[in-house]
Amino acid sequence: MADQKDKRSTQKTPKKRTVVRFKALWVLLGLLILLIGLYATIFQILMTQEEQRHSWADGIYWVVVTMSTLGYGDITFDSYPGRIFSIIVILSGVTFLLVILPFVLIQFVVMPWMERRSESRVPRAIGEDVEGHVILTKISHIEESLIARLKSVDMKYVVLIEDYDEASRLHDLGYKVMLGDWDDPDTYKKVRANQAALFVANRSDVINTNITFTLREVAPNLPIVSTAASHASVDILELAGATNVVELGVLLGRIIAQRVLGTDATDHIVGQVKGISISEVGVSGAQLAGKTIGETGIRSATGVSVVGIWNRGRYDIATAETLIEANSVLILAGSFEQLESFDQNFKSKQNTEESVLIIGGGRVGRQVGESLRGYGLKYKIIEKQSERVLDPDHYIAGDAADLRVLESAGIRSAHAVAITTHDDDVNVYLTIYCRRLRPDIQIIARANTDRNTSTLYRAGADAVLSYASTGATNIWNTVFASDTVLLADGLEIRTLSTPDDLVRQTLATSDIRESTGVNVVAIEFAGIVETDPNPNEPIPAGSNLVLIGDEDAFVKFHDTYQNYS
Incomplete structure (x- = not known):
């Protein structure tokens, strides 16, 4: 402890x-x-x-x-x-x-x-009229990503800091800060916790437990998301009153493993909006790769809608003519049963003789290995720190920058390599090196900050998972996913009332996609949600549109159609 x-x-x-x-x-x-x-x-x-x-x-x-x-x-x-x-x-x-x-x-x-x-300059209380805000306990890459998303939807936040100097420093950097002791119930009264929308505890497991338990005395109904570095702390944090406990290292490790494994829709549902499950699935088999979305027959076979597609960090709106590449990531929308049907029809069978090379034996790397082991895949973990080498059958102690170490780990024959270190500079370095050694290998890289995602793609990664974005997305979707679901790299699914200018128009004639960059996932009317709506049917008055797009696309939508909420 x-x-x-x-x-x-x-x-x-x-x-x-x-x-x-x-x-x-x-x-x-x-x-x-x-x-x-x-x-x-x-x-x-x-x-x-x-x-x-x-x-x-x-x-x-x-x-x-x-x-x-x-x-x-x-x-x-x-x-x-x-x-x-x-x-x-x-x-x-x-x-x-x-x-x-x-x-x-x-x-x-x-x-x-x-x-x-x-x-x-550093307040010790916030206004009594403040409500619907998000309370944070530190500023890290995860909080920075979350704050950016809060600002995009005009939600307020405050960073509750116990240390005076840290609070002053953050205040000088422009963050909204309040000073108060985490173990004092009065602090949570002053930060208006009972009027907040969410509390995020992202300190150590011990401190998170104390914060959560003390906070529950003041705000018994407040959603509390706590991070956990140790799996043993999950139960304790839940007993203390946490609504949701996020093991970020485990979460990211599982997602990286899923990108290696390929299509598995039900295992990677990122959120639900209006009863629609939103899932991201990777394409690693030949069954879907090389075909257009229309040629796959996904919609007719399963009822699932392909609403978007990622290609090496670039998001494209999905159309029937969109080509699926070998390392594309599909964004699917449908019921849980429909996603199960997708898995049954399109999930790639894994060759258990293929091996995966994992660089970095920390929490993320270990979880990637455990997930691959659960699917029966072979793997090797390269770890520089000898004390982290747990299993000689699956670990190799050494520096991944050493060609001899990479070759002894199987870089020449590996199906994929997962680069999971906590240093983005090292990850860029190793991505370039592995791509030079194996131009044909699948590379999935971890980015610890959002700003390095594009750099890793340029270095040669087929897929990049941001630690900050993954953490912020998971925290957001835990509480706010009823109307808004956050996906990777700033992509969002929002539910908005139909603008007057679109009422009784058809999707085919409205040019929403072309003029704004958002795509209509579903239309909700009279309590019924219709996924993949008919483009030739008029949009009824009083309906809601479920839309997918990035922040720029929603800004264009707002500028084009003023009368919506």
């Missing part, structure tokens, strides 16, 4: 800093008093040697005026030892003046003034 604790900042709060300052001041004053006493004693000894008689009060008086450099000259030494001692007292006095005066000025005047200014 100790390893799971956050490395909290060693910086103190303003109140604690004041205590520390006073302690330091008393130490300096105590040292000064001891020094005065020592100098007064030496003064008496040297004056006795010179046969001068002075009281202890005279000695203390001489030390004070000499150290302060006043030097009235009424008491002086005649001997060389005495004069050398006087020089030492003067120098030490000057040193103390240079230390104590600036210390008192800076620590008790300047710093408190600066802290009061800084404190006034």
Whole structure:
């Protein structure tokens, strides 16, 4: 458990800093008093040697005026030892003046003034009228991705931070921050948790448990999504009151394994909207690759609609003429039963003799291996840190940048390689290297930040899974997927009321797809959701459109059709 604790900042709060300052001041004053006493004693000894008689009060008086450099000259030494001692007292006095005066000025005047200014910038409560907001507990790549999506739908957020310096830093960076102790119920009252839409706890497992348990006292009905680094913590976090516990490493590992395995619709349902299940499935077999969507007969055979397609990071609206490539990812919409029918008809059979090379033996890499083992596939994990080598039959200790290590792991014969390290620079490096060694191999790479996704595609990856985007998408879809489902790389499925300009028009004549870039997934009318609607039937008044597109496409839709909600 100790390893799971956050490395909290060693910086103190303003109140604690004041205590520390006073302690330091008393130490300096105590040292000064001891020094005065020592100098007064030496003064008496040297004056006795010179046969001068002075009281202890005279000695203390001489030390004070000499150290302060006043030097009235009424008491002086005649001997060389005495004069050398006087020089030492003067120098030490000057040193103390240079230390104590600036210390008192800076620590008790300047710093408190600066802290009061800084404190006034970091709020300790938010407005009572704030509601429907999302509360976060840190800023990482996942939160940055989630905040971008919240802003796109005009949802408010606040980052609840316990450490004063971290809160000030984030505030200066432009984030909406509130300062408060995570283990104090009053903090959650001040952040209006009972009026919030979602709380995301993304600290260590131990701290997440404390946050969740304390929060439940104030907001018993608030959806709480907590991350878990250890599988053993899942049950504890659920007992503490978490609505959903996300093991991000496990989640990403499973998705990477599914991209290696190919089509498996029911195992990768990313959300539901209006009763429609949305699934992303990879194409790795010859049954679908090389055909157009119309030629596959997916719709007629299963009832599933292909509403979009990813090709190496590029999203295309699915039409009957859209060509499915070997490493395409299909976005499907349909009922769970229809997706099961898709699996039965189109799921590729895996060759258990094929092997997969996994680079990186962390949580993500280990989960990729476990998932592949469950499907009966062979795999090898290359791990640089020898202490992570758990099973000699499936692990190879070494640096994946070493050709000998790659060849001993089977790079020449492997069906696919999954690059799963937590360093994007390393992942780009290894993607380029593996693509050069094996131009024909399937490469699935992990991106830890969204901005490196396109770089990894250019480096040669067939599929890139973003840790930040995957985490943010899963968190969003846990709570908000009733009307909006987030997919990869900013793609969204939204439910909007039909604009007046489209009422009684047909999809064929409306040119929605061509003019805005969004595609109609389904039409909801009178409680009935029709997937893959007839393009020649008029859109009824009072209906809702289920649309798929990216942020730019929805902006164009908004600009084109103003009267919708």
